[in-house]
Amino acid sequence: MTQTKRPREPFAPWDRRALPGLFDVEETAKRVGHYKWVEIKLFEALGGWVATVPELDVKMRLGTHCYHHAWHADLFDKRLPELREMKTDRLTVPANDHMVAFIDAMTEPEGPEMTIEKLVGVYRVLIPHKIAAYTYHRNATSEITDMPTVRILDFILQDEFNDWREGEMLIQSMIESDEEIDRAMVHQTRLEKLMLAAGGIAGPGSIGDPYVDLPEEN
Amino acid sequence: MRKIFPAEELARDARFIRQTNEQRLGDPRGARVAGGNTNERLAKLTPELANGPDRARALMHGIFVGEIQALEGAGRTCWDFEVGEDVPLALKLDMARQCWDEARHCEISVSLAEHMGTELGEFAENGLLYEAACNPDPVLRLTGVNRALEGLAIDVFNTMKEFGNLAGDPVLEFCEDWMLADEVTHVKMGSDWLRRLTENDKERLDKALEFQKVVDRLFSFNGFRGEDDDSPIQLTRRFRELAGFSDDEIDEIADMSREARVEAAS
Numbered sequence: 001m002t003q004t005k006r007p008r009e010p011f012a013p014w015d016r017r018a019l020p021g022l023f024d025v026e027e028t029a030k031r032v033g034h035y036k037w038v039e040i041k042l043f044e045a046l047g048g049w050v051a052t053v054p055e056l057d058v059k060m061r062l063g064t065h066c067y068h069h070a071w072h073a074d075l076f077d078k079r080l081p082e083l084r085e086m087k088t089d090r091l092t093v094p095a096n097d098h099m100v101a102f103i104d105a106m107t108e109p110e111g112p113e114m115t116i117e118k119l120v121g122v123y124r125v126l127i128p129h130k131i132a133a134y135t136y137h138r139n140a141t142s143e144i145t146d147m148p149t150v151r152i153l154d155f156i157l158q159d160e161f162n163d164w165r166e167g168e169m170l171i172q173s174m175i176e177s178d179e180e181i182d183r184a185m186v187h188q189t190r191l192e193k194l195m196l197a198a199g200g201i202a203g204p205g206s207i208g209d210p211y212v213d214l215p216e217e218n
Numbered sequence: 219m220r221k222i223f224p225a226e227e228l229a230r231d232a233r234f235i236r237q238t239n240e241q242r243l244g245d246p247r248g249a250r251v252a253g254g255n256t257n258e259r260l261a262k263l264t265p266e267l268a269n270g271p272d273r274a275r276a277l278m279h280g281i282f283v284g285e286i287q288a289l290e291g292a293g294r295t296c297w298d299f300e301v302g303e304d305v306p307l308a309l310k311l312d313m314a315r316q317c318w319d320e321a322r323h324c325e326i327s328v329s330l331a332e333h334m335g336t337e338l339g340e341f342a343e344n345g346l347l348y349e350a351a352c353n354p355d356p357v358l359r360l361t362g363v364n365r366a367l368e369g370l371a372i373d374v375f376n377t378m379k380e381f382g383n384l385a386g387d388p389v390l391e392f393c394e395d396w397m398l399a400d401e402v403t404h405v406k407m408g409s410d411w412l413r414r415l416t417e418n419d420k421e422r423l424d425k426a427l428e429f430q431k432v433v434d435r436l437f438s439f440n441g442f443r444g445e446d447d448d449s450p451i452q453l454t455r456r457f458r459e460l461a462g463f464s465d466d467e468i469d470e471i472a473d474m475s476r477e478a479r480v481e482a483a484s
Contacts, residue, residue, distance in 0.1 A: 043296060044296050047292065047293035047294065047296030047297050047314060048219050048223070048294060048296065048298070049293070050289055050290050050293035050294075051290035051293060051294055051348075052223065054229035054230055054231045055231065056324075056328075059229075059321075059324075060289070061294070063289045063292075063293060063317040063318060063320060064318050066317040067315050068314065069314075070311045070314030071311075073307070089302065110220060112229040118283075118444075120312035165459065
């Protein structure tokens, strides 16, 4: 017979979640606002590109992925009022001007012969940076106080990994010559430099700072 | 990437052949598919018709290219308008959802076309559907695309579902029923957004409904869609009601089709 009065710990032995997290409510809202801005820009671009790519499989994948990122934007939008930001548009902003420059450069390719550039911008630059920032946030925030954000990020990361894999495979299937490798690399390098200047999708500190400050020598 | 992408530049691979309606009329395959005389051309699409199977294959190919253009149109609505300035974010989220649905419809219809023995590019494509998705006013665009064209899709899918049933093709019937469910959702999106965005703007509402009529008329040639038992494509009253159409609006489309049919027969 179960002993109903026998005391148990509030956290099971295998539950190692910790109370403290790196972000307070304000910082979390700020980051979520930046994430939402990026997701909006991404789903808009993927939707716009559908008409411009002649490759049938790419066309259909872009249409599918367009919705994934729109859904992410919606999830972040719904989280903002829970973080005391009732006017969600106020925080739906780019992290800085460099991030705007990045999105402008990423969405620049239009011609039907530029599918490689379109895919490289999204799947070799932006999505890997999103995965990095979301993973950092997911691991650094409190898994108790900020669990709603963690849960959102877990759903979103699942999509991001799947979409990244599909996008990367499309790129690999489209690159058939040295010249195309060069094209992909040139575009990637250009965009990576812009992303470096932005400091990541949420600005400097998007994935934390791994360096240790040493005391100044006399 | 530009705002408003012209229909002439829609990106396609070498298998796709773009024709104007005039060119399509001169295409010798047209007569074979449509039927040799007026009775055949205006007969209800059934497997028993002499040209029934060919007509169904041509229609499925038409559905496929229509789905591509619907996907492209919904995608462009995500890109062409600014959140806040032009449209609410929620409208664009709906369009992104429609992109996913249309992408799945492309996958379904290209698979069904193959299932029915059709090769991609066997029939020509025209850009009329996408052209309706180029309207610079988002309300007019949504009304033309989501209420007129997606409304037509409801009628077409229901007809194809019945064709699958009559032909003893459960795959066709099953898939068309699923696509039909999505289309009712898309038409409802159009009805809802039309109501919300023109709540205090009667002039814009009238313009949007007028644009819808223009698109409906454009796709009613020969009155091939109607409520008569022998109409090639059946106007589906029940699903249109679910999608937010009033009885008067459905009556108007039925009348428009009837007039076009009388005109074609004479």
